[in-house]
Amino acid sequence: xxxxxxxxRLTPLGWAALSLGALIMVAPLxxxxxxxxxxxxELVGHSDAALHGPYTLQNYAAIxxxxxxxxxxxxxxxxxxxxxxxxxxxxxxxxxxxARLDFPLRKTLFVIVLLxxxxxxxxxxxxxxxxxxWLHLHNSYPGLILPGLVAPFGVxxxxxYMRGIPRDxxxxxxxxxxxxxxxxxxxxxPLTAPAQSTLAVFTFLGAWNDYWWPLISxxxxxxxxxxxxLAAAQMNYAQTSGLGYLMAQAIFAxxxxxxxxxxxxxxxxxxxxxxxxx
Amino acid sequence: MKRIAVALLLLLALGSCARGDxxxxxxxxxxxxxxxxxxxxxxDVDHAEGECGIITTLINRFNAENPDVxxxxxxVAWPGYPQLTAQMAARDPPDLVTxxxxxxxxxxxxxxxxxxxxxxAKAGISTAxxxxxxxxxxxxxxxxxxxxxxxxxxLFHVNxxxxxxxxxxxxxxxxxxxxxxxxxxxxxxxxxxxxxxYLIQSLVGDPAGAARNLYTYMMAQNAVLFPDPxxxxxxxxxxxxxxxxxxxxxxxxxxxxxxxxPGAIAAFVNGEGGIYPTGTWMxxxxxxxxxxxxxxxYKSYAVFPYPRLWGxxxxxxxxxxxxxxxxxxxxxxxxxxxxxxxxxxxxxYDWARTGHIxxxxxVLADPRFMKLPHRADIAPLAAMGRQLPPYxxxxxxxxxxxxxxxxxxxxxxxxxxxxxxxxxxRVDALLGHxx
Numbered sequence: 215x216x217x218x219x220x221x222x223r224l225t226p227l228g229w230a231a232l233s234l235g236a237l238i239m240v241a242p243l244x245x246x247x248x249x250x251x252x253x254x255x256e257l258v259g260h261s262d263a264a265l266h267g268p269y270t271l272q273n274y275a276a277i278x279x280x281x282x283x284x285x286x287x288x289x290x291x292x293x294x295x296x297x298x299x300x301x302x303x304x305x306x307x308x309x310x311x312x313a314r315l316d317f318p319l320r321k322t323l324f325v326i327v328l329l330x331x332x333x334x335x336x337x338x339x340x341x342x343x344x345x346x347x348w349l350h351l352h353n354s355y356p357g358l359i360l361p362g363l364v365a366p367f368g369v370x371x372x373x374x375y376m377r378g379i380p381r382d383x384x385x386x387x388x389x390x391x392x393x394x395x396x397x398x399x400x401x402x403x404p405l406t407a408p409a410q411s412t413l414a415v416f417t418f419l420g421a422w423n424d425y426w427w428p429l430i431s432x433x434x435x436x437x438x439x440x441x442x443x444l445a446a447a448q449m450n451y452a453q454t455s456g457l458g459y460l461m462a463q464a465i466f467a468x469x470x471x472x473x474x475x476x477x478x479x480x481x482x483x484x485x486x487x488x489x490x491x492x
Numbered sequence: 493m494k495r496i497a498v499a500l501l502l503l504l505a506l507g508s509c510a511r512g513d514x515x516x517x518x519x520x521x522x523x524x525x526x527x528x529x530x531x532x533x534x535x536d537v538d539h540a541e542g543e544c545g546i547i548t549t550l551i552n553r554f555n556a557e558n559p560d561v562x563x564x565x566x567x568v569a570w571p572g573y574p575q576l577t578a579q580m581a582a583r584d585p586p587d588l589v590t591x592x593x594x595x596x597x598x599x600x601x602x603x604x605x606x607x608x609x610x611x612x613a614k615a616g617i618s619t620a621x622x623x624x625x626x627x628x629x630x631x632x633x634x635x636x637x638x639x640x641x642x643x644x645x646x647l648f649h650v651n652x653x654x655x656x657x658x659x660x661x662x663x664x665x666x667x668x669x670x671x672x673x674x675x676x677x678x679x680x681x682x683x684x685x686x687x688x689x690y691l692i693q694s695l696v697g698d699p700a701g702a703a704r705n706l707y708t709y710m711m712a713q714n715a716v717l718f719p720d721p722x723x724x725x726x727x728x729x730x731x732x733x734x735x736x737x738x739x740x741x742x743x744x745x746x747x748x749x750x751x752x753x754p755g756a757i758a759a760f761v762n763g764e765g766g767i768y769p770t771g772t773w774m775x776x777x778x779x780x781x782x783x784x785x786x787x788x789x790y791k792s793y794a795v796f797p798y799p800r801l802w803g804x805x806x807x808x809x810x811x812x813x814x815x816x817x818x819x820x821x822x823x824x825x826x827x828x829x830x831x832x833x834x835x836x837x838x839x840x841y842d843w844a845r846t847g848h849i850x851x852x853x854x855v856l857a858d859p860r861f862m863k864l865p866h867r868a869d870i871a872p873l874a875a876m877g878r879q880l881p882p883y884x885x886x887x888x889x890x891x892x893x894x895x896x897x898x899x900x901x902x903x904x905x906x907x908x909x910x911x912x913x914x915x916x917x918r919v920d921a922l923l924g925h926x927x
């Protein structure tokens with residue numbers, strides 16, 4: 215369907231509606247950017263001061279001064295990339311197993327995985343926290359990454375996608391002497407690239423924006439992720455005197471996501487469209 | 493791909509590196525924000541400003557003056573209790589934590605906090621030097637469960653220029669009411685002469701403010717808010733009287749409406765009303781406005797405790813404290829904590845520059861403190877301050893529930909008896925679930 219939408223066929227009214235929608239979407243981001251470029255003292259009581267100059271980069275300079283922001287950024291990157299890589303690997307392997315292999319209790323196990331979709335993370339937070347405490351994994355990268363690897367949605371998603379790939383391909387490869395691993399790695403995985411992209415995008419964004427688990431697992435400042443760090447950095451009541459600095463941190467935190475989107479824009483849009491159509 | 497994997501493993505290993513010095517390490521967990529960019533390397537307490545700046549430089553200075561001890565600071569998002577609870581569940585709590593007085597009972601009654609009597613004695617700190625408000629805030633039974641660090645509560649922040657225009661200044665001081673009827677009369681006079689609202693109110697998303705008003709004026713009339721640890725009593729003649737008074741202010745259009753906290757702060761700073769009842773923590777920001785030429789508050793700012801409207805001069809307050817979570821510690825760590833207590837007690841004046849009331853009588857009487865702007869006017873808060881009874885748990889959550897219902901009553905979203913009754917029901921349900 216996406217391919218059938220031709221360029222240049224929008225009416226002026228359509229363009230106007232789209233422009234208005236885009237403006238509404240972009241306005242909060244622009245507002246954040248303008249606030250980040252203002253002197254903090256000027257914003258006390260006058261946040262509309264952001265609409266006119268003078269502007270300054272002092273809030274951004276402060277981030278690179280002596281702040282932990284870059285460390286939090288690194289932590290977020292490690293955790294988000296680690297979780298994304300882990301989920302893709304595990305979900306692909308599990309999906310292949312459920313889609314292609316016959317083994318005892320396969321259906322029962324798949325139902326158990328599906329049940330995981332119905333269990334909110336808050337419901338298991340206490341035993342999960344206890345377990346990680348027992349393993350001495352709090353305040354560590356494994357402690358932040360591992361819980362995110364439990365991804366029933368990813369397994370379900372990859373299983374469904376792989377079931378849609380004709381088995382003839384596997385059989386033809388087998389006739390040529392390919393092993394199970396070769397079939398998985400050389401044939402199935404490349405064919406699931408659109409699904410992998412979709413899952414990667416969802417997992418990365420979820421891990422990058424996660425607040426709840428890092429809040430209680432990373433209890434030392436140097437292990438905070440950006441979401442927790444930025445919340446901790448708020449320095450006073452109702453953010454009356456550090457608004458510009460906070461906004462600069464938010465802009466800084468969103469830059470990696472922005473870059474990822476710009477670089478992988480086509481893949482992301484294709485993945486989203488594919489996911490929607492499937 | 494391999495290179496990425498190796499880099500990832502190296503980073504993981506780096507994150508697991510242990511310390512190699514021979515100092516006694518103390519983990520301190522606090523809120524008040526992170527301002528390392530401005531104060532990370534500073535030990536100059538005198539020139540630090542704001543809660544974050546002062547606490548950061550104080551800890552830097554402690555580390556500099558105690559080369560055998562190092563305080564490892566962990567800054568948490570306000571108020572930090574979810575993290576603390578998680579740390580306690582993991583049996584890895586910090587050594588020192590900032591805690592509000594009203595929260596101490598939640599942890600102390602479960603044995604999760606150490607009584608600090610030993611640390612106080614070791615540091616040579618006498619509890620007799622604590623202000624009345626501070627001492628009751630950290631005492632449960634026969635023990636102190638924290639080093640009190642300040643008292644904070646609601647204040648009437650006043651725009652004196654508008655008060656002068658309204659004819660409500662005498663001898664350079666604002667005339668504050670001495671009864672509920674007087675407040676209404678003065679508010680009407682203010683409105684007539686200035687065309688602006690007498691009260692700036694943040695009744696949207698600020699349950700603490702609404703609860704503070706209700707608690708304060710019920711306590712002033714000797715109301716027993718918590719007859720026992722499991723029940724609250726608000727829907728009483730006194731409760732109805734207080735809530736109806738704040739409802740009347742809105743019915744008579746004597747206060748701003750539909751404002752959240754940032755909106756109310758902006759309104760006060762821009763001279764859009766006479767009085768903004770909010771906490772001690774705003775003194776610094778407002779005083780800065782009062783010292784800035786060209787701003788609406790320039791040379792036009794004064795601040796006082798809540799006026800007596802009924803009964804006694806009493807005000808609901810809280811305070812920040814330093815508590816010591818229960819865990820195994822070496823004698824050196826215990827000694828270091830005592831040393832930290834002594835240092836912080838000795839620097840309580842520096843903290844009082846934030847606008848909070850000192851926790852020590854000696855600092856309260858210190859001429860340096862009294863010379864700070866407005867401190868002589870707000871110092872009575874240390875004597876008139878009252879907390880909720882120490883046997884009441886979940887005071888923070890209760891404040892949220894009471895505040896929501898009180899705000900609903902003040903703004904007319906619910907009838908006063910209905911809102912107070914709903915508050916009782918919700919709080920009793922919460923307390924009923926506790927062991």
